[in-house]
Amino acid sequence: MTQLLGLLIALGLCIPSAAEDLKGVAVEAPGAPEWTGGVGRQWALVIGIDKYRFHTPLSNCVHDSRSLAALLRDKYGFERIIELYDESATQQAIIDSLRDLASNLTEENSLLIYFSGHGTKDDLTGDAFWVPVEGKSEVDFIASDRIQRYVRAMKARHIWVVCDSCFSGRLFAEKGVTVEPAEGELDRYVTEALKKKSRLVLASGGDEPVTAEGFEGHSVFAHYFLKALENPPRGWTDSSQVFNQVKVDIARNASQSPQMGAIFETDHRGGEFILVPRRLPEGELKGILLDTATQAPLRGARVGPIGTDRAGEADIQGAFSLKLVVGTYPGLRIQAPNLPPSEVRGEIKIVEGQVLDLGNVLVSPPLPALPPPPPLIEEPPAPATTTAGIPLPSGERIELVELPGSPIRIGKYEITQSEWGSVVAGLPVSKHDLPLDPSKIKGARYPVENVSLEDCREFCRRLSSHFGKEVRLPTEEEWEAACRAGGSGLYVWGESPEEAAAYANFGGGDHGGTFEVGSFKPNQLGIHDLAGNVGEWCEPGPRKELVYRGGTWKDRLESLRCDWRVAVTPKTPPSGYVGFRIVCAR
Incomplete structure (x- = not known):
């Protein structure tokens, strides 16, 4: 039995300063491309198995699967996600889910199916298989041609099979179907890609095992696949762009070669699987950073809400402006040239469609550290909860x-x-x-x-x-x-x-x-x-x-x-x- 690290099938439609109060005045502020409404209603089937009954236990698969399901739900707004993990991922449950999808999908749907677990192949016939949780021999496995038949029966306009698995390349025949559109033709490219039917598979490797080592609790492929979805380069992405990004990242960090092509005999017509993050409500924050002592503008200072990676840079007048997701933030972190990092504490409430103008924000350098007290020589005994x-x-x-x-x-x-x-x-x-x-x-x-x-x-x-x-x-x-x-x-x-x-x-x-x-x-x-x-x-x-x-x-x-x-x-x-x-x- 060869370890299958992950198999994803996606089916879818075409230092601290003195605290200061922050006060601001909210005023009305002045999206996504028009085609983003055409991606359809998105569904997913996500399968992950670590605890096999008859085969070596795995460690990444369920984590990979749950992470993907969360990303699809939270970032991309998938409407329905079927999740099968460990004991629930039996052969019957997987087949029943595929049949359910084949029966209920329409051309208005997008569907993503993710399988992460063991995979194997028959050396005599060359057939490749998924191994469900109770799988012991080939009679209990799910053959790739059976998966293809269900894909063929599905009415969804776009189906993308992404396999992080050993022998995952056996699910497709045609290679070289990816496209890199010109920047000036993106809208036309996406409009056409949504209209045309697609039946694609992205495989972590070809007809061979893939590496079990990875990053942050994920397999190598899953790590970079999730990264590509978390950070779409244009604010949206598609199957070709994800493949192009993943293959470069993996080539730099591992010895396996992802592949992408059309699924055997499923009537692929040149479309693409499009992924558009749902738009989170935003507002705007602006203000002017001034040195408390000199009242001089802090030109070039980096400023952003505490606890986030978002930051903007103050201009020559110390003015800054940045878009933020609606919510409440505990204050600002500021890194000014030639000064230690500082924080200005105070509630910042961002409201959708409004600009919060903080006016002048006075930034003080950190106070000098107090001299250390004498070292503690001996710890006194303490009760259990002290x-x-x-x-x-x-x-x-x-x-x-x-x-x-x-x-x-x-x-x-x-x-x-x-x-x-x-x-x-x-x-x-x-x-x-x-x-x-x-x-x-x-x-x-x-x-x-x-x-x-x-x-x-x-x-x-x-x-x-x-x-x-x-x-x-x-x-x-x-x-x-x-x-x-x-x-x-x-x-x-x-x-x-x-x-x-x-x-x-x-x-x-x-x-x-x-x-x-x-x-x-x-x-x-x-x-x-x-x-x-x-x-x-x-x-x-x-x-x-x-x-x-x-x-x-x-x-x-x-x-x-x-x-x-x-x-x-x-x-x-x-x-x-x-x-x-x-x-x-x-």
């Missing part, structure tokens, strides 16, 4: 919480960027250097992220030498015990999904990034952010997998479960979604 701390060179303390019945204490919060910087700049190197400021979303009290497992271990080694006790990452068992707080709840707060928003930063949302640690309710032990915000590295167990726990700010509710885990490979690069917290002997 906190103790590890002193840092900067004078800060990493707060810890004792785990009842355990010989360890665990971090009350995720390690912050300020704590990281204090250790990196103030303590001797143990085995290797560390980046001073690795995080993608900046803020002293924001969790550090974009750090590797080895970086976190080096941080712990330096802290151990400084403190005189072993400091390390938690094991998965220790992390889960802290998450459940001595109970057996599904989530850090218990069982009810309705309580999630009070305890966790998740689901992307209007904020679109990390929050300061401690912004959400703690669990019963007083530990914050075990669910959401950033995923948290754990020490590998006997299987030597690299694992992070707890879900991230962009993940969906199911990722917040206490038993949720994401395994990645040693070659996985650091991620802006993953940080850590520490444990220490009592």
Whole structure:
């Protein structure tokens, strides 16, 4: 049995400053191309299998599938998504779903089907198969020609089969069908592509196995496929443009060759599968940045809402303007030339179709740091639910919480960027250097992220030498015990999904990034952010997998479960979604 990392079938129609109040006056402000209404009603079938009954378990497939389903639902506004994961992804359930789609699709629909699991081929006949969760032999598998028959029976004008799998190239015959339209002819190109019927397949490889290693808990192909959908180059994309982007990215990072072509005998007529993100309501924010001391405009300063990647640049008069998704933001982050990063706190409420004019925004340099207090010589004993701390060179303390019945204490919060910087700049190197400021979303009290497992271990080694006790990452068992707080709840707060928003930063949302640690309710032990915000590295167990726990700010509710885990490979690069917290002997 050869590992199938993922198979997607898409079917579809043609540093802190002194806080200052922000005040503003809202005034009325003065889209998508006209053809975007022609993409039709979009549906999807998403299948992911990790826990096979008779074959080697996989680690990426369900995560790949759920991530795609969330992207299609949240970014592209898919109307209907059928999801089959692990035990629900039986041969009968998959066939029933294909039949249901074949019976109910019309020319007004768009449909995306994603399969991620094991795949194999018959060396004698050359037939390729999907392997459902209970599949044991070929009689239980789903042959590629059977998939083709259902595709042929579907009335949807556009069907795109995207296969991240071994032997995935066997689903198509014709290669070289991609198109790169001229910029001046985009509207005409898309109009024609929507009219013409399409039956396309994008395969992660040809008639061969594909690599199991990937990035951020995804297979190589799924990582770059999702990236292409998350960041469409023109504000929209299509099957050809996704293929062109994915094949270049994979060629630079892995030894496999994606292919694209028309599906065997399904009447492909030259159309394209078009994907248009749904338009999120926006408003505009503007103002003038001035130096508090001199009242001079901060020319060239970068400014954007705290907790987002959006930013604009102030002009020669210090004026800035940027479009923002409707929502409430906690303030502005500002990086002015020759000044340290600063924040101006105050509620910023963006209303659809309106301009929020902040007027003059006064930016003060950070106050000088206070001298550090004398180092703590000895920690006094603490009750089970109280906190103790590890002193840092900067004078800060990493707060810890004792785990009842355990010989360890665990971090009350995720390690912050300020704590990281204090250790990196103030303590001797143990085995290797560390980046001073690795995080993608900046803020002293924001969790550090974009750090590797080895970086976190080096941080712990330096802290151990400084403190005189072993400091390390938690094991998965220790992390889960802290998450459940001595109970057996599904989530850090218990069982009810309705309580999630009070305890966790998740689901992307209007904020679109990390929050300061401690912004959400703690669990019963007083530990914050075990669910959401950033995923948290754990020490590998006997299987030597690299694992992070707890879900991230962009993940969906199911990722917040206490038993949720994401395994990645040693070659996985650091991620802006993953940080850590520490444990220490009592």
